[in-house]
Amino acid sequence: WQRFTHVFDDSYSGTTKRIFFMWHNDFAYGDNPAMMIDSIQIMVSECGKPTNLTADNITATQAVINFTPAASSGVQWQYVVCPAGGSPYAQAPVEVNNTSITLSGLTPATSYDVYVRTVCLDGGYSSWSNKVTFLTECVMVDVLPYTETFDTYSTSYPTCWSRLSTCESGTFPLLSSINFSAPSSLYFVADSATVTIAATPEFGASIQMNTLQVEFKYKSASAANKMVVGVMTDPADANTFVAIDTVTASNNAWTNAVVYLSAYTGAGKYIAFKMGSDVTNFGYIDNVVVSEAPDCLPVSNVSAANVTSNSATITWTAAGTASSWTVEYGPAGFTPGQGTSVVANSTNSTINGLTPATTYDVYVKSMCSTTSESPWSYVYTFTTECEAYTLPFSENFDALTEGVPTCWSNEEGTTANEGYRWNHYAEGYSGAGMRFNSYYNPTNATNLLTTPVITLPANAHPFMTFWCKNPTGGEFNVLISTDNGETFNTTVLTGLTGLTNWEERMVNLTNFAGQEVMIAFSGKSNYGSGDAYLYLDEVVDFDSIMPVLPCDAPTNLTATGMTVNSAVLNWNQSDASVNAWVVSYKKSSDNTWANVNVSSKPYTLTGLEYNTEYNVKVAASCDGTIS
DSSP, X not given: OOOOOOOOOGGGTTOOOOOOOOOOOOSTTOSSOOOOOOOOOOOOOOSOOOEEEEEESOOSSOEEEEEEOOTTSOSEEEEEEEETTOOGGGSOOEEESSSEEEEOSOOTTOEEEEEEEEEOTTSOBOOOOOOEEEEOOOOOBOSSSEEEOSOSOSSSSOTTOXXXXXXXXXXXXXXXXXXXXXXXXXEEEEOTTOXXXXXXXXXXXXXXXXXXXXXXXXXXXXXXXXXXXXXXXXXTOGGGOEXXXXXXXXXXXXXXXXEEOTTOOSOOOEEEEEEOOSSOEEEEEEEEEEEEOOSSOOOEEEEEESOOSSOEEEEEEOOTTOOEEEEEEEETTOXXXXXXXXXXXXXXXXXOOOOTTOEEEEEEEEEEETTEEOOOOOOEEEEOOOOOBOSSOOBOOTTOSSSOOTTOEEEESSOOOGGGSSEXXXXXXXXXXXXXXXXXXXXXXEEEEEOOOEEOOXXXXXXXXXXXXXXXXXXXXXXXXXXTTSOOOEEEEOOOOSEEEEEEEEEEOGGGTTSEEEEEEEEEOXXXXXXXXXXXXXXXXXXXXXXXXXXXXXXXXXXXXXXXXXXXXXXXXXXXTOOOEEEEEEETTOSOOEEEEESSSSEEEOSOOTTOOEEEEEEEEETTEEO
């Protein structure tokens, strides 16, 4: 038998209640284990609860609780220590006979609630006192590495970090949901001519500050938003901040940052992050790691310059005493140690023999001596340029699952929303294709889908075919560039509107033979209704580019004199010696073409179905070759 006592708090005073005893069988001891209650007593406590609770002499692991006992209420009390917000009824009470209670074994930087009640002379208990809440102190950092991810706090600022700001627009820094690792990072704002500082906990006397390195993630929209890393002797006094290094980032991309404190000679024990200048600044830091710096310092700011289709110059910023470096590169995602390595004696190295249109990762490490080398740098990723394609060239978009094919681009134009630009679309003419959004896109917004550079052979008659559809969308034209995509000033095909069904189109590129060209499919939104999209597929089919053709393709094809079952076709032929052609036709709803050999023009096409739309095309036949 065990005695159980429950004290109802003040909220039950003056009310009428029924008490229930509920037994829950968890089957731990069979279907019907014994459970009994006996000797139920309900009584009114005749003693008052303690008042005026205080928490004094608070350290990282201890606190003293003092209280005022109720008059004539006994000389024994019980107390409970709860995590902040916890219930006193969930804890096992501790009995004391003194109005001053020393708590020990507490966790640093932790909030606690303490309740006290009176043990009445009649054996009962008073209700629990009002709680006293306190926060234990922080401890110095005396073990490395020290890590702060800002991910474990329910408040707006990390416990044991200090902050100092003269910003007029609010209290900064503060925790933000924009993060490198969820759920939080630390967000800085500094108005014009103000500063915002965040400082770590104090580092212990055994840690030498000039032997440390500070790694963190930094994010900002502009390189003008500078994050300065330094050391402070007093985190409450901005004048004690000593700057060590400055970190920048741009384009709202998280940047790897490493700052070495080797140049610091002061007595400060707080590492601090400071933002502020003569312009308004915004920035985020996340995943701070403070550790011992290696004897051989790694490089920083690895980047690639002069990237071509098969080479790139890798550059970096040296640190420490290194006079040679190892550069290792390989396909994106490779593991350092399994790539291709070269040794450099200066802070740049040109690597050759790369594959066009390929993404590479590169790492660099310092070589301080034959027995001392640094860790690898953070990875830097770059992509080699595309080589000019030769004929024949084709793209059916079927291997694509999103975006645009390699070496193609949809960056040109005024369409800001990337989802409205030319992009992969699952339902092309044959398999997948491309689509431009003229339905949601604002009126007159444009976008160019550009091919890679294509070399057209000299003394040839090259041409391009493609399939397109544009039921109710805006303008759809084909442009060409001969200056590597700098300008697309030449229009080679227009009028691709009102195309309810897929239709094939041809562009004669003879005038550009012997040049390197880029072709652009231009969409211009009409913010239309219905199927207001521009569709494209089967660009420059493999069989549609012929390096050398014996004669030009027919031009200006027309259809006149339509009856219920016939139409008169006519066209122009620049070469008067051509006297044979192939007429191909089909219903617009069909995919299969019928061919007719023709020896004169105009030509009357017969056997057609009434009230039916047809597609027709004509090719010249010269010396057994079709134009």
